[in-house]
Amino acid sequence: MTPMLLLMLLIAAGGALGYRFWSRRRVRKTLFETPLSESERAIVAEEVPLTRKLPATLRDRLEGKINAFLDQVDFVGCNGLEVTEEMRLSIAAQACLLVVNSDTWYKHLTTILLYPGAFKSRQAQHNGYVVTEREIVRTGESWSRGPVVLSWAHSQQGALDDHDGHNVVFHEFAHQIDDLSGHTDGVPILDPEQKFADWARAFGPAYEAHVQQVQMGRRTVLDAYGAEGPEEFFAVAVEAFFERPAELKREVPAIYAQLAALFRLEPVTWDAPR
Numbered sequence: 411m412t413p414m415l416l417l418m419l420l421i422a423a424g425g426a427l428g429y430r431f432w433s434r435r436r437v438r439k440t441l442f443e444t445p446l447s448e449s450e451r452a453i454v455a456e457e458v459p460l461t462r463k464l465p466a467t468l469r470d471r472l473e474g475k476i477n478a479f480l481d482q483v484d485f486v487g488c489n490g491l492e493v494t495e496e497m498r499l500s501i502a503a504q505a506c507l508l509v510v511n512s513d514t515w516y517k518h519l520t521t522i523l524l525y526p527g528a529f530k531s532r533q534a535q536h537n538g539y540v541v542t543e544r545e546i547v548r549t550g551e552s553w554s555r556g557p558v559v560l561s562w563a564h565s566q567q568g569a570l571d572d573h574d575g576h577n578v579v580f581h582e583f584a585h586q587i588d589d590l591s592g593h594t595d596g597v598p599i600l601d602p603e604q605k606f607a608d609w610a611r612a613f614g615p616a617y618e619a620h621v622q623q624v625q626m627g628r629r630t631v632l633d634a635y636g637a638e639g640p641e642e643f644f645a646v647a648v649e650a651f652f653e654r655p656a657e658l659k660r661e662v663p664a665i666y667a668q669l670a671a672l673f674r675l676e677p678v679t680w681d682a683p684r
Contacts, residue, residue, distance in 0.1 A: 441481050442474040450476075450499060457500035460507065460572040460652065463680040468510050475506040484521050491526045497562055504569055504579035507652065508587065511674040512601065516586055521557040528561050550578040552585035554594060575646075575654040576633065584648035588641060596640030604671050612664035617643045631657040652677055 446454065454476070455462055464472060479502045487493040501522065509515060531548045549564040560578060568577035588598045596617075600609060617640055623630050624637040631654055636646035650658045651669045655678040659666040670676055 438478055438481075441478040442471075444474055444477045445470060446473040446476060450495075453496055453499045454503045457496055457566070458503040458507075458569045458572075460569070461503055463677075464507075464510070465680065472503070472506055472510045475510060476502045479506055479516070482516075483519055486521060486523050488523050488525045488529070491524055491562060493524055497524060497566075500569055501560065501565055501579055504565070504577065505583045508580065508583055508648065508673065512672070514587055514590065514599070516583070517590075518555040519558065519586060523557050523559040524565075525559070525561050527563045529559070531559075550582040552582040552589070552594075554589050556586075558582050558586065572653050575631065575650045575657075577649050577653060580649045580652055581645045584645040585641065588644055594641050596642075596644040598644070598672065601671050601674065604668070609668055612668045613640070613643070616662050616665050631661045655680075 445451075451473070461469075461472065476499065480498060483502070485493045485498050485501075501524075505516065528547050528549050530545045531551060532545055548559075549561040551559040553559075560582065564578045568579060585594055588594045588596060591597060591599045596613065597606070597609065600606065617636075620630065620632055620643060621637045624634045631650050632643070633646040633649065636643040647658070647662075647665050647669060651666065651673075655666065655676075659678050666678070
């Protein structure tokens with residue numbers, strides 16, 4: 411093969427890749443601007459009542475992001491579960507609520523594994539050179555760069571009860587947002603208007619205080635599981651931010667303020683469902 415022919419082939423290959431990339435971006439832009447159908451909108455409103463509280467200015471944006479999410483992500487039913495439209499729309503709506511008003515996107519996620527209920531997962535524990543594996547029962551898991559694994563029973567219940575501060579989809583997708591920084595450590599990529607020093611001043615002391623509260627057996631607006639580590643503290647704070655915003659703002663105002671800046675949202679002001 412002559413150098414000239416090789417160069418022409420490389421140029422052609424680069425052009426094809428460039429066209430596919432451009433075409434994909436164009437399709438995604440169209441999806442972001444495409445509303446749900448009336449039947450889809452009704453399903454989302456019924457399955458995820460929190461969406462009915464959204465300000466009118468955000469509803470079109472949510473619907474477009476749901477469409478883009480469903481185009482990007484494959485749902486795989488496990489243990490005999492048949493994935494329905496209601497399941498896909500419910501989970502997509504919950505995941506997209508977290509990013510409805512920001513530029514954040516689940517760009518690495520392509521697969522969601524959906525189980526009928528809680529599922530068993532293997533966890534490795536390291537103690538020096540000794541590695542011990544044990545099976546634990548989970549309702550959700552988030553892997554770096556995907557997939558997300560969810561119990562449908564808990565995902566549905568978490569969406570239907572939007573006042574208890576427990577939502578497994580919010581929790582696992584908070585981990586996905588956290589991981590976009592390259593590390594799941596409780597420090598996501600911050601909004602350009604935020605400063606890391608302010609985030610650290612808010613989350614560091616709040617996490618330590620939460621650990622102490624849990625050790626003393628005291629209940630707070632944040633789930634006790636947040637004491638497992640800064641990454642879990644961030645995830646349970648996200649759950650509370652969307653489902654118990656007034657209590658979070660009252661008990662831990664610095665955390666509420668940082669999450670409001672991160673998501674560019676003020677759920678404490680949202681109206682009751684219509």
